[in-house]
Amino acid sequence: MESTAKSYRLATEYVMSRIGVELVEIEDWNCCGATSAHTLSELMGIALPARSLATAELKEPELDIVTGCASCYARLRLAMHKIRTDKAAKYLIENVIDMPYEARREVYNFLDVLSREDVTEAIKGKIKRKLEGLKVACYYGCLNVRPALITGAPDRENPQSMDAIIALTGAETVDWAFKTECCGAAHQNDAASVTRDLSWRILKNAQLSGAEVIVTACPMCNLNLEMRQDGYRKNTGRSSIPVFSVSELLAVAMGASARHIALDAHHVPAAKALAAALRRSEGGVAI
Amino acid sequence: MPVEKSFEPAIVAFCCNWCTYTGADLAGLNRMKYPENVHVIRVPCSGRVNPQFILRAFQKGCDGVMVCGCHPGDCHYSTGNYFTRRRFMIMKRLLEYNGIDPERFHARWISGSEAAKFRDTAAEVSEHVKKLGPNVKYREEFRITESAEAGT
C-alpha cells in the first residue's frame, strides 16, 4: 500500500476521511502469509494472520478489522473462523503466537464496509461529479468471495456488491464472466507465465464484454492486471485497458484531483479514461 | 463395600428390533467380540422402553442399563425414537439427580449396520460399570447383603 498500491491507499484514505470513517492501522502487524504460507505449513498459514488479529484484539478490543486485500481477507477471515470453531486449533495457535485470541470482532473486506447501508448513504451524499457512461468491469478477485464457508459470500460466481458501489459514481457496470476468476496472484514471482495467461484472459473478457476500465478491490489483483498489459497488447493486438481500485473511482467522483490520489502512479495511463467520462457528464470538468 | 476382583457386572440392553437388535445380530455374523455380561432384551421400538423397566432393573440387581434404538429420523415406526430421546434425556438426568452414577445408564442410537458401534458400546459400558463395582443404589436390600457377603 506504500509503494505499488500507493494510489489505492491514498484514494481509500481520501474516501474514508470524506465520509467520516477513521481507519486505525494495527500496531506491529505482520504479513498474513498470503497465498504462500499455508502451502508450506497449515499452522503457519493460520498463525500469521492470527497474530495480527490477536494484536488488534489486544490494542483495540472494540474495533472490527477491515482489509483492502483479497488475500489478506481470506487468511484473516480463515484465522477468525478457525479460532471460533476449532478448539484444538485455537489452543495450538495461541501457543504459537504466544497471545490469547478469542476472535470477538469480525473481519471484513473493504467491499463489505462500502456496502454497509450507512456507509453507502454517506458516500451518496459526498458524490460531487458523475462518471457518466464509463463502462466498468468490476473485478472482485477470487479470495474476496471464496471459500464460501469462510467468507459467507452469497454469490461466488456473479457477486453484486461492488457493482452497486460503482453504480453510485454514475458509471455503468458491465455483465461479464470473470468477476471472481483467479488473477494468478503470487505466481507472478515463480511462474510468471501462469499469471500472464490468467490475467490476459480476464482482460480479454472484460474488453469483449464492453468494459472501458476494470475496477479491483485488491492491490495484488490490481498489480497483476496492470503490469501484464504490454505483452497483452503485443500478443493479442488489443488495446490496453486501465485498471483502478474501487476507492479511486469513488475518490474521483467525490472530487479528488489526480494529484491527490496519485493517479499518475498507474502502469497503464489511467487519468484519460476518467477524464473522458467526467467530460461527458459535466461538460468539461478537468480531473 | 469390598469389591471382588473378578466382579462380573450384569448389564441389560433394551434394543429395538429394527436397528440395534439387527446391529447386534450383525456383530455376531461378523464374529465381533464383546464382553459376555451384556444381555439384550428385544423390544419392537426404543419407544416401547418404559422408564420403569430401568428402575426395576436397578432394583433387581442390574449393574448397568442400556437403551438402544434407531438413529433419530430412521425409526421403523417413523417417530418412536423422538419420544425416546425426550423421555430418556429427562430420565437420565432424574436418575443422576437421585444418585445413580452417570456411567450406569446409557442411551445410544445404533443402526442395523453399526455392528462395530454395538460392540464398542457394549465393551465401553461393561468397562465403565466394572470399574464402578456392583450397584447398590436402588437395590433390594437382601440383595445388597447377598453381594456384600459374596465380596468378602
Place this chain on the structure above:
Amino acid sequence: MSRIGVFVCHCGTNIASVVDPDKLIAAARELPGVAYAADYKYMCSEPGQQMIKDSISEHGLDRIVIASCSPRMHETTFRKMLKNTGINPYMLEIANIREQCSWVHVDKDRASEKAVNLMRMAVSKISKNEPLYAQTIPITKKALVIGGGIAGIQAALDIADAGHEVVLLERESSVGGKMAMLDKTFPTLDCSACISTPKMVDVGAHPNITLMTSCEVESVSGYIGNFEVGIKQKARYVNHDICTGCGLCETKCPVKVESEFNLGLSTRPAIYKLFPQAVPSKPIIDKENCRLLKGGKCGICAKLCPLGCVNYEDEDRTITDNFGAIVIATGYQLVDWPSMYGEYGGGRYKDILSGLQFERTVNAAGPTEGHIVRPSDGKEPETVVIVKCVGSRDPNKGKSYCSRACCMYAAKHAHQILEKLPGTRVFIFYIDVRTPGKGYEEFYDQTRMDGAVYVRGRVSKIYEEEGQLVCRGEDSLLGEQVSVKADMVILETAMEPSPGIAELTSLLGAARDVNNWVQEAHPKLRPAETQVGGVFLAGTCQGPKDIPDTVAQASAAAAKVIGLLNKSEMETSPMISAVERDKCSGCGVCVGICPYKAVTLLEIDDRHGAKRIKREVANVNSGLCQGCGACTSACRTGALDLLGFRNKQILEEVDALCL
C-alpha cells in the same frame, strides 16, 4: 402350571463349539414350569421341527422356548411350525444364543453361562405369554394411483386389467408426465410419444379407470384396505362433461405465457391444453394468467365456445372416496441448476439448455418442430457441449447420488445431434460412463462411432465470449485443462423428487430418505412398498430410474395391489397395543404419541356409582396399529400394554437376568 418345552439348537458347530448344550439342558430342567428339555443339531431342519412337534404331544407342552439363532432368522419358521400343533404360534420365545452369544464370545464357560441366562430370560418371559389371534379387516376393492406419468399409467392399467376399480389422480390437466415430453427413448430410439400416447388413451377409455386430472390429495385417513382420501379437484373453469376439445377457445386468447410443457421455449394461451395429445383432450383456464380471472376485461373464450363450456365461476371442490390400496407414482423433476451453478452462468445464457429442454427442442412436436437451433438466434449449432452429472454426484453442489438415466440420454442426445446435423462437433464431459442395461453399452459405443467426443472431466466454468459459450474444464485423462468454444451447451441435470412429495408422504405416513425420495420398505426385498401397509411405490418417486425400470416397478406395485385387493379381508398382526378400559382415565397422552393415528379417544357407556355416565377411553385401531408400543410407555397407569411384549413379560426377562 405351564408346561414349557426348551429346545437347544447346536446349529451344527456354530453354537455347540462355544456353548455347551448339556449345560443349557441341565439348567433348563431346574427351571420352574419346564416340563421337557432337549437338544438337536439343527432345530430348524425338518427332523428338528418334527422332534419339537413330537415332544409337544408326547409331553403335553403348552409353550416352547427355542435356544438357537436370532429370532429375526427363524421366528416365523417356528411360528408356522406351531400352526399345525395344538399350540398357539405366539406361545413361542427364542433365546438368541448364536448371533448374540456363541458368535461373539470366546470363553466357553462364560459363553455357556450367558447362554443359560438368555435361555432363562426366555423361559421367564414365556411363562407370561398368552395365545394371540390375528384379526381380520375388510378390504375396499378400489385402488388410488397418485401421479399420471408412465409409472402411474402402467400401474393403473395393470390393476384395472385385473378387474379392480382404479382412480388415477394427476396434478396437471393431462396424464402423460415427463415421458410425454421426451422425443425418443434409448437405446432403441423408438419415439416416446408413439409408445406412451396409446397408453394414455387406454387409461382415458378403460372402464375400470376413473381419471381425475387437475387433482391433488388433500387428506388421508384410515389404514390398509380402508383408506379414506380427500381429493381436491382444482377449478378448471371449463366444463369437461360437455367440452369436446375442439380447441377453438385457445385460438383467440389474448394472453401469452411461457409454456410449462415446452419448458419456457415457447408460449401458450391462458386457456390451454397441456399439449396437443393431452388426455383428457380438453382445455383448462390458468387462473394465474387469465385476464378475466385476474380482474380484467375479456371473456373471449366464453364467447367463442359453441357449447358454452367456459365457466369463470368454477371453484375448487373436495371429493372424498374410499380405497383399499394406494400407489405413489409422483415422479421427479430436474434440479434447478441455475441456482446451483453460478459458474455455468446461473441461467444468464440462453443457449445453455437442460436435457429436458433439449428433448423439447429435438421433438418434432416441439417449439422448433424438431430443428436443433440455438434459442438465442435460431442458428444451427456447429459445436455442442454436453455436460453430464450436473447436480448429481456432487455433494458440494447438489446431490451425492448418481441420477442413473443421464449417461444414456446424454449419449442419445449426442446421437440425435449427429444424426440431424451431420458434421456437428459434439463433446461430452463425463465423470464415468455407466451403461448397465440391455443394449445400453452398445448404444454408447455406437454414439462414439458416430463421432461424439467423450472428455473425462467436469466442466468448471461456462462463459459467453464473442457469441459463443466457452466451456472450460479438465480432461483428466490428459491431465490438462481444456476449453471448448460451443454454440450450444446441454446440461444433463439430476433428477430430484417432484415438489409436494414431503406433504404427500406425511399425509400418508410414509417415510422419505435423506434425499427426499420415498423410502421403500426394504431396499432389496420390498422395493415396491412403503413401510405403511397398503401404500405402494412406482417409478421415480422412489429414486432416479429410466423408463424400463419405472414400468417394471409400476407393474410390481400393481401386482402387490392386485394381491391385496383379491382378498376380501386380511389378517393383521396380533402383536399390537391393547387397552384395559377399566384402568384408562382417558387422559389422551397416547393419542398424540401414536405415529399411525391408531389410538383415538372413544366415548363409552359406564357406571359411576349408581349413575350411568359416558366417559372417554383410549381405543386402538387394530388395522392401523403397527405394534411399536410407544403409547404403552407413555401410559402412566399401564392401561395400554403391548401384546407379545407386555410389561410383565419384559419385567420377567429383567428379573430372570438378575436372579
Place this chain on the structure above:
Amino acid sequence: MSEKQEKMRQCAEKLLRDGEAGYVIGWGETRFDDRTTPIFVEDPAGAGAFVWNEYAINSLAKYLLDDKYPDKKIGLFTRGCESRAINRLLKDNQIKRENVYLIGVPCDGKKSDRCTLCRERNPILYDVLLWTPEDDPPPAAGRFDRVKDIEAMSPDERYVYWGETYDSCIRCYACRNVCPACNCRECYADMSKTGFQGKQHSRSDNQIFGVTRAFHVGDRCIECGECERVCPMNLPIMGQTQKILKDINELTGEYECGMDATSENYLGRFDLDDKDEFM
C-alpha cells in the same frame, strides 16, 4: 378481609339460590383459629359458612375429581393455584369446563410454605372475578434454587440425600391424592401385579415410588406445592418434579404447566431438532 369474605358468601348464595351450581366448594371454619377446612355447601342458607382468611390454604381443585359427572355445575373458589390445577385437569381430559363454575378470588398469600414460591396469585381462568387482581410478589427465592443445591452434590451424596429422605416416607400416598397431575383412575402404585412397584416399606421401594411419581407428573407439575404441604413426614418431594421442570426449561426454553388447557405436555410431543446426547 371481611369485605371480600362477604362478597364470596353473597356470590355463593346467589349461585346456589339461582340453581346455577349444585354446590360450592370453599373454605370453612374449624375448632382451631389457625386452621380452615374445605367445605361443600349445597344450601343457599349455608353460604355464610365460607371464610376467607390467611389460613385458607388448601388448594380445592382436586376435589373436582371426586365428582367427575355432576348433574349441576360445581362452584369453586379459584385462586392462581386452583386455576392452574383446573387447566391441568382440563388438559388431561378429566373434567369438563362446562361442569364447573369458577369464582375467581385473587389471593393475597396465605400462611403456608407453599405460598412463598407462588408466582401466580391471580386466577388465570374464571367465570366471575370477585375483586381486582393482586400484584404478584417478588419470589422469595429462585424457582429452582433448591434443585441447584442438590445438583451440586456428588452422586453418592445425592443418593444419601434422597435415600434418607425416602427412609422417612411412610407411603401414605397423600402427595399423590392431593396432586392435580395425579389423576389416573387407578394409580400404578395401588396395583399389585404390575411389577412396577414393590410394596415393601424399604428404601429401595420408597425411592422407586418417589422417582416414578416424579416421572409420571414431572412434565405436568404446576408447582402448587400441595404435595409437600400434605406430607406428614415433611419430605421435600417437590424437589423431584422441579428437577424435571428445570431440565425441560434448560433443554427447550421457558416451560410452565397449567398456564393454559391446550399446550401439549413436554413428553407428549417432540421436535425434530431436540437436543441429543445419545449419539
